[in-house]
Amino acid sequence: MSLHVADTQVSAKTRPWAGIASNTPIHNRIFSLGNLSDREADFLSQNLQRPILHEAASELTVAAPLFVLSGWVCRACTLPDGRRQILQLFIAGDLLSDHSRRKTGTSYACLTSVKTIDADALSIGVSRAPEQFPVLATAFSNLDGDTEERLIGQIVRTGRLRAHERLAHLILELYRRHQRCGQVAGNSFPMPLTQEVLADILGLSQVHINRMLQQLRHEGVVRTAAGKMEILDFARLATFACVAENEI
DSSP states (O other): OOOOOOOOOOOTTEEEOOOOOTTSHHHHHHHTTOOOOHHHHHHHHHHOOOEEEEOTTOEEOOSSOEEEEESOEEEEEEOTTSOEEEEEEEOTTOEEOOTTOTTTTOEEEESSOEEEEEOHHHHHHHHHOTTTSHHHHHHHHHHHHHHHHHHHHHHHHHHHSOHHHHHHHHHHHHHHHHHHTTOOBTTEEEOOOOHHHHHHHHTOOHHHHHHHHHHHHHTTSEEEETTEEEESOHHHHHHHTTOOGGGO
8 A cells, every 4th residue: 555645844853754555563453453344444544644754862742643653662751860761662553642741741752763654633533433433443442541551561560570570571561562563573573672771661770681681591581683582481581570371
């Protein structure tokens, strides 16, 4: 499917991008939540029409719902001395929605180069006629619920888990999320995050992150190479993450 790029002005940090195919992480994520009717599938494709490319390290304004087509986005709070706590991660297939967070002291930033697509028209159309788009209406509700659930998970992870448990818990979460949007190959998923970023997510030092990654690799639990992470032993990783085996 070839997308029309809207003739709009964008900042120097962003520019229009060419079209997307129908089997994108966005489509995969939504279809994982239910089987769309032909009408819903057509409506989805017709309204995913504004891909924009954002440079790595640029701030992302979320004034209306946006789908992440590719790349990694974070929502973070930065202290006056420069220390940063990353509160949420958004990957391909996720929905970014402001929900009156402008006064919370947090901001969205691109951890890698990122492509987003305006989901405002799609969201409005579905909310106005949910009876015509029941699966899409449920999908939007579930995507919002997932965002809230991940935020709660991050609070518990950084507040109650030990250091090695935090890293294992995050790895399992990211594997599941990539699996839902069709970006897992075997037991591998994209992992472009630096140890500095992982430290900001988990509230730990880079030295501690490095030590724990080495331990997981040494014990044959994970393998990292070329921007990817492969899980070699799900059972042991789940034990480290304080996750029941039936939740893997």
